[in-house]
Amino acid sequence: xxxxxxxxxxxxxxxxxxxxxxxxxxxxLRVPPSDLIHALGTPAAQDALVVSIKTSAIAHAAVLLVxxxxxxxxxxxxxxxxxxxxxxxxxxxxxxxxVAGIALLVTFGRLGLLGGTMNALGIHISFTQAAVVLAxxxxxxxxxxxxxxxxxxGVDGTxxxxxxxxxxxxxRVFARVALPLAAGGLGAASAxxxxxxxxxxxxxxxxxxxxQGVTQTLPxxxxxxxxxxxxxxLAIGTLFVCFGAAVLLALKLIPGWTRSVSLWTFRxxxxxxx
Amino acid sequence: MDPLSLSLDVPLRExxxxxxxxxGREVVALVGPSGAGKSTxxxxxxxxxxxxxxxxxxxxxWLDSRRGVALPTEERSVGLxxxxxxxxxxxxxxxxxxxxxxxxxxxxxxxxxxxxxxxxPPKLSGGERQRVALARAxxxxxxxxxxxxxxxxxxxxxxxxxxxxxxxxxxxADRPTLVVTHDFEDAATLAxxxxxxxxxxxxxxxxxxxxxxxxxxxxxxxxxxxxxxRGRARAANGLTxxxxxxxxxxRSTDAARGEAVAVVYPWEVTxxxxxxxxxxxxxxxxxxxxxxxxxxRVRVRVGPVTAEITADSSKRLGxxxxxxxxxxxxxxxxxxLPQP
Numbered sequence: 001x002x003x004x005x006x007x008x009x010x011x012x013x014x015x016x017x018x019x020x021x022x023x024x025x026x027x028x029l030r031v032p033p034s035d036l037i038h039a040l041g042t043p044a045a046q047d048a049l050v051v052s053i054k055t056s057a058i059a060h061a062a063v064l065l066v067x068x069x070x071x072x073x074x075x076x077x078x079x080x081x082x083x084x085x086x087x088x089x090x091x092x093x094x095x096x097x098x099v100a101g102i103a104l105l106v107t108f109g110r111l112g113l114l115g116g117t118m119n120a121l122g123i124h125i126s127f128t129q130a131a132v133v134l135a136x137x138x139x140x141x142x143x144x145x146x147x148x149x150x151x152x153x154g155v156d157g158t159x160x161x162x163x164x165x166x167x168x169x170x171x172r173v174f175a176r177v178a179l180p181l182a183a184g185g186l187g188a189a190s191a192x193x194x195x196x197x198x199x200x201x202x203x204x205x206x207x208x209x210x211x212q213g214v215t216q217t218l219p220x221x222x223x224x225x226x227x228x229x230x231x232x233x234l235a236i237g238t239l240f241v242c243f244g245a246a247v248l249l250a251l252k253l254i255p256g257w258t259r260s261v262s263l264w265t266f267r268x269x270x271x272x273x274x
Numbered sequence: 275m276d277p278l279s280l281s282l283d284v285p286l287r288e289x290x291x292x293x294x295x296x297x298g299r300e301v302v303a304l305v306g307p308s309g310a311g312k313s314t315x316x317x318x319x320x321x322x323x324x325x326x327x328x329x330x331x332x333x334x335x336w337l338d339s340r341r342g343v344a345l346p347t348e349e350r351s352v353g354l355x356x357x358x359x360x361x362x363x364x365x366x367x368x369x370x371x372x373x374x375x376x377x378x379x380x381x382x383x384x385x386x387x388x389x390x391x392x393x394x395p396p397k398l399s400g401g402e403r404q405r406v407a408l409a410r411a412x413x414x415x416x417x418x419x420x421x422x423x424x425x426x427x428x429x430x431x432x433x434x435x436x437x438x439x440x441x442x443x444x445x446x447a448d449r450p451t452l453v454v455t456h457d458f459e460d461a462a463t464l465a466x467x468x469x470x471x472x473x474x475x476x477x478x479x480x481x482x483x484x485x486x487x488x489x490x491x492x493x494x495x496x497x498x499x500x501x502x503x504r505g506r507a508r509a510a511n512g513l514t515x516x517x518x519x520x521x522x523x524x525r526s527t528d529a530a531r532g533e534a535v536a537v538v539y540p541w542e543v544t545x546x547x548x549x550x551x552x553x554x555x556x557x558x559x560x561x562x563x564x565x566x567x568x569x570x571r572v573r574v575r576v577g578p579v580t581a582e583i584t585a586d587s588s589k590r591l592g593x594x595x596x597x598x599x600x601x602x603x604x605x606x607x608x609x610x611l612p613q614p
Contacts, residue, residue, distance in 0.1 A: 161322050162360040164347040166374030167414055176373070180364045 027237045039235035044228075047213040048221035048236065055129060055217065056198050059136035063197075064190060067144050072174055072182075074145075075152030076160070086149070092142045100138055101206025108134060109207075131208035132215050140197035147189025151182035188251055195247045199240065278418050278450040280337075282327040284318050284474075286311060291318075291474035297418075297450040302479075303461035304454045305497060306471035312454040313357070315471070316420045319452070320354050321347035331417050331450075353411030355421040359403045361395035367406050368392065374414040381409040385443070400428040401436045408440070412447055419444075419451040425460050437463055458482075458497050470494050486539070491614055495537040501579050504613065507534040513555075513605055520578045524556040528610035537609040543581035544602045545574050547591060555605040562599050576601040 028036075039045065074085065092100060106112045109126045110119065118125065125131050155178050163173045179186075201219040208215040210224055218236050225233040276296035284291040291311040295302070304312050317323035319336075326339040336345045362370050368391040371378050382388045385405045395403060404424060411419060424440060425433055441464050444451055455461050461468045462482035469479040470493070478490040482498075489495035496502045505518040507530040514526045516536050524536060544550070549557045560577025565588065567573075572588040574581045579601040593599060 156360070158356055158358070158360040159362060161317075161320075161347075162354070162356060162362070163373070164322070165320050165350075165352055165354040166410065167348050168373070169348050177362060 024241055027234060027241060030234055031231055035231055036235040036238055039229070039231040040239070042229065042232050044212060044216075044221055044225055045232050045236055048216050048218045049239075051129070051132065051213065051215065052198060052217040055132040055136055056194065059133045059140065059197055060190075060194050062133075063137055063141045063144050063193060067141055067148060068179075068186065069174070071145050071148030072152050072178060075149040076155075076157075076178070089142050089145050089149075092138065093146070097139055097200065097202030098206060101135065101203035104131070104135060104138060104203060104207040126207060127209045127211070127215065129208075129214060132204055132217060135203040135207050136197040136200050139200050139203055140193040143196050144189050144193035147192065148182070148186055151185025151189065152178060154185065155181045191247045191250050195244060198243065276450075278329075278331050278452075280319065280327065280329040282315065282318055282325050282329070282337075284311070284314055284323060284325040286314060286474065289474045291315060293471070293474070293476055295469065295476070295479075297452060299448060299450060300467065301444050301451040301453060301465040303465035303468045304452060304471050305456065305458055305461045305468055308456060310471045311474040312456075312471055313422050316354065316422050316452065316454055319350075319418065319420060320352050321345060321350050351414070351417040353414070353416035353419045355404075355407045355411050355419075355424055357423040358427055359395075359407035361398075361403060361406055361410070363395050366392050366394055367398070370395065370406055371409045371413050373410060378409075379413060379415075381413055385409040399432070401432050401439070404428070404436060404440070405443075408443060417449065419447055419449055421451070421453045423455055424453065425455065425457070440464060458485075458499060470497060488609070489537060489611070492535045492537070492611055495535075495609075495611065499540065501536075501538045501540065501543070503536040503538065503578060505534065505536065507531055507610060514610060516610065518578065522558050522577075524558070524608060525605040526608035526610045527606050528608070530610035530612065533613040535611050535613055537611060538579070538603050538607060540573065540580045540582035542603050542607040543579055545576060545581045545583055545587070545591065545593065546600050546602065549600050550602060552602070553604065554602040556603050556608065558601045559598060560601070562593055562595050562597055565593060565595055574599070574601075579603075 040049075074082070095103075105126060107114055108118065108131070109115055110124070125134065159177055159181065160173050163177045168176065198217075199219055200217070201223070204215065204217055205220060205223075210216045210220040212221075212224070216224060218239065222233045222236050225236070276298050279296040281294045282291065289311075291314055293315055304315065306312055314323055318325035319329060321336070321344070325337065327337065328335065328339070329337040331351065335341070335343045336350050337343060362373065365373070367387055368378065368382065371381055371387070382391055385408065387402070387405060387409060390398065390402060390406075395406065398406065404427075408421075408424075425437055428436055437460060444453075444464060453461070453464050455464075458468070466481065467479060468482050468485055470477040470485070470490075472493060478485060478494050485494060486498050486500075489498060489500065492502045503516070503518050503520075503524070505516040505524075507514050507516045509515075509529070509531070510525075514528060514530050516524050516526060516530070516534060518524065518536075526536060544554070549559070558577050558579050560579075563575040563577075565572055565574055567585060568582075570585050571582050572585050572593075574583060574588065574593060576599050581601050591599075
């Protein structure tokens with residue numbers, strides 16, 4: 001029965017799809033859409049939305065601002081210990097977010113590694129909005145760095161050399177050549193990191209707490225509203241589904257753009273003479 | 275004082291590149307096999323490759339490793355045309371040309387690129403890309419122009435035309451220019467002097483005619499397109515007789531003893547069906563191994579010798595691959611060099 005395998009493979013695919021899609025659909029089907037929209041108007045949801053947008057925007061801006069030049073330096077540099085450095089960057093990615101929360105607490109908390117210094121300077125971070133920003137930045141930056149480093153590694157070094165022979169100093173080489181050529185990959189990495197940061201839960205809860213209007217972000221609000229107002233929790237859930245779908249759509253479009261740049265057919269295949 | 279003079283030492287994986295060279299307002303071509311260090315030399319001049327020694331341009335030191343001088347690339351007045359042109363794919367032709375200097379200084383017009391100003395490089399043909407690359411390199415008015423295999427990215431049928439164009443453009447650029455190529459014909463067309471670079475050393479430097487007339491060694495001879503025939507030489511009747519490794523005996527007016535090579539240019543070899551009764555001393559009979567048309571000429575391989583004859587002669591003789599023929603050349607046209 002040569003059809004038996006095909007039939008069972010198709011059946012397996014159907015089961016897998018149902019298992020993944022059904023719960024997502026269920027989010028939307030539990031209550032009428034009008035109830036969901038109404039639930040998004042509750043103070044808890046509104047406050048969480050404001051906190052999430054504000055903290056994510058600040059964290060993401062900081063990650064892009066510091067991460068992009070850092071990724072350029074690491075991606076184009078050749079130095080000892082480079083692969084060790086790359087592994088260190090990826091370590092937070094495989095850590096449970098709760099561990100990240102504890103780690104941040106023992107670093108920036110009142111009794112943490114830098115706590116004394118920060119106390120002396122009059123800076124208190126834990127359980128403030130600044131703590132949310134730090135937690136979000138901490139979990140999203142490895143994702144952005146990894147993608148951005150790969151994007152800069154993919155830029156043809158000859159083009160950077162060409163820019164230098166045309167009198168471009170290091171900043172101009174970066175801004176006019178490396179950055180535009182890596183833009184596709186940077187955009188994709190940025191979108192993934194933003195989505196990861198918005199969904200951040202464990203680290204924020206431990207390091208920043210869940211104070212409505214101050215540190216309670218959207219994921220924390222789902223958890224807080226779960227037993228109080230189920231519709232609000234549900235509505236925030238659907239919000240994440242929509243945002244996630246938008247990010248995926250953007251990723252599908254951006255790599256297409258990237259490919260059109262990276263696949264120029266005019267690079268000759270002949271090996272360069274030494 | 276020459277506008278560009280250099281004495282460089284660059285360690286490479288298998289050998290060191292050691293070159294001393296002075297270039298006036300002229301085009302000098304560097305020819306050699308791939309891996310000889312040609313591109314490395316250009317990169318070292320541009321400051322893209324660490325090197326020790328000296329480079330001075332119009333009296334300014336770009337590199338003087340003893341005094342600790344090594345200008346970064348962006349401070350060297352150098353234009354470099356990369357092997358694959360390295361045009362910025364995200365910028366239009368105009369933006370590419372203006373990258374190193376604001377305004378195109380009429381270069382787009384001069385290089386026939388005005389109509390392509392708003393096109394991006396991936397849409398250009400090979401010849402157009404090369405013109406953009408050259409215009410871009412010349413835009414900041416560099417003191418030194420370097421070209422790395424400027425014709426190798428082109429297919430054979432556009433190559434001849436582009437080579438003529440490039441020769442004209444380089445002449446107009448009128449500044450110290452170094453062209454790297456692996457093709458002697460390209461070098462001879464583009465340059466007034468040709469240097470042969472082998473394993474990091476300049477074997478010979480001279481005009482194309484000098485290299486053809488008196489190649490310094492068998493490698494230079496074969497690079498210029500000559501037949502290089504190995505054998506054993508001994509004096510005989512005021513001439514030198516060379517017994518080739520393939521068995522034939524040939525004569526030369528040059529003196530040589532022991533292991534030696536004979537150098538004969540294909541255009542000095544005639545081909546016939548049977549040994550002709552003429553003044554040529556050397557006749558090598560053999561099977562016609564190949565007939566390759568090159569424009570209006572045909573390159574005929576007879577035994578160990580390649581002859582270049584007109585297409586008409588080839589037709590008249592009725593040469594056929596696999597049949598026997600005789601290659602003849604004069605003792606006076608046979609150069610002898612000691613075997614290295």
